[in-house]
Amino acid sequence: MLYHVSRNGQTFGPYTLEDLERYVASGNVLPTDLAKSEEMAEWVSVSQVLGVPIVAASQGMAAPYGGGAAPVYPPGATYPPGATLYSDPPNLHWALVLVIGIFTCGLFSIVWDFVQAVWMRKVNARSNAVFFYVAENVINFGGTVVRLGLMFSSAFHRPYLGIGIPTFAITLTLLELARFDMRRSMEEHFNGPEPIGLSLSGVMTFFFGSLYFQYHFTRINELKRMARYRGAAI
Numbered sequence: 700m701l702y703h704v705s706r707n708g709q710t711f712g713p714y715t716l717e718d719l720e721r722y723v724a725s726g727n728v729l730p731t732d733l734a735k736s737e738e739m740a741e742w743v744s745v746s747q748v749l750g751v752p753i754v755a756a757s758q759g760m761a762a763p764y765g766g767g768a769a770p771v772y773p774p775g776a777t778y779p780p781g782a783t784l785y786s787d788p789p790n791l792h793w794a795l796v797l798v799i800g801i802f803t804c805g806l807f808s809i810v811w812d813f814v815q816a817v818w819m820r821k822v823n824a825r826s827n828a829v830f831f832y833v834a835e836n837v838i839n840f841g842g843t844v845v846r847l848g849l850m851f852s853s854a855f856h857r858p859y860l861g862i863g864i865p866t867f868a869i870t871l872t873l874l875e876l877a878r879f880d881m882r883r884s885m886e887e888h889f890n891g892p893e894p895i896g897l898s899l900s901g902v903m904t905f906f907f908g909s910l911y912f913q914y915h916f917t918r919i920n921e922l923k924r925m926a927r928y929r930g931a932a933i
Contacts, residue, residue: 704896705733705742711896718894719745727894785822785893787923788916789814796913809836812909815916816877819884822892826884831877835870842866878908885912895922 701713706729714722722728723745730746789811800808816829846862882904889897897919903911 700736700738702734702736702748704728704745705735711898712890714890716748718890720749722894723749727896785888786818787920789818789913790916790920791913792917793910793913797910808909811913812877815909815912816881819881819888823884823888825887826880828877828880828884831873831880835873835877838866838873839870842870874908875905878904881908881912885915889919895919 701715702719703710703712704714704719705711714728719728719734723730728745730744730749732745733742734745734748735742791811796808796811800806800811812832813829816826816832819826820829842862846866849862879901882899882901886897886899889895897915899911899915
């Protein structure tokens with residue numbers, strides 16, 4: 700059975716019962732948060748779903764992504780518990796990625812796609828975005844070389860024009876496969892090993908890809924920095 704969690708008017712999930720138990724134990728979900736499955740008529744507290752009493756927290760708790768304050772951990776701790784296994788996401792503001800990409804005629808954007816995908820592969824072994832990006836760029840480069848060769852070898856005929864459309868269609872398909880695999884992998888990771896209730900838009904993923912991902916990576920890095928600062932201040 701899957702449950703959604705609500706806090707301060709924002710809804711997160713869905714989560715399994717095991718997810719809820721793990722997130723309550725780590726402090727990312729509070730016993731006082733509301734939870735509801737499709738089979739339930741109304742929202743009830745997470746503590747009722749889990750069958751545990753509500754215990755007042757002695758420290759700050761981590762809110763789902765976008766809601767509440769950053770968590771408080773003991774000195775030397777990282778966000779969230781167990782996060783020492785994972786490095787921080789690529790840390791460059793999305794606006795800089797856009798500007799540098801424009802000034803480099805898109806070359807930096809290609810490089811940054813790989814930077815994000817390689818990091819994602821390191822923290823989530825099920826991520827295949829890097830392989831889709833490799834295939835996309837190999838086919839795009841190969842198609843360009845073939846078109847240029849045909850163009851220079853046939854002064855009066857243009858057979859190279861017929862290669863452009865299928866090449867574009869294939870590379871666009873691979874690009875979107877990479878983007879949506881990144882979306883899936885990010886939601887898996889940031890709703891599992893590092894649970895912050897991340898939810899990504901399919902429309903934004905389709906049109907903006909790595910810029911959209913970097914926007915969220917920047918916010919996640921800021922959240923993690925806040926958590927480390929608060930922990931060190933105790």
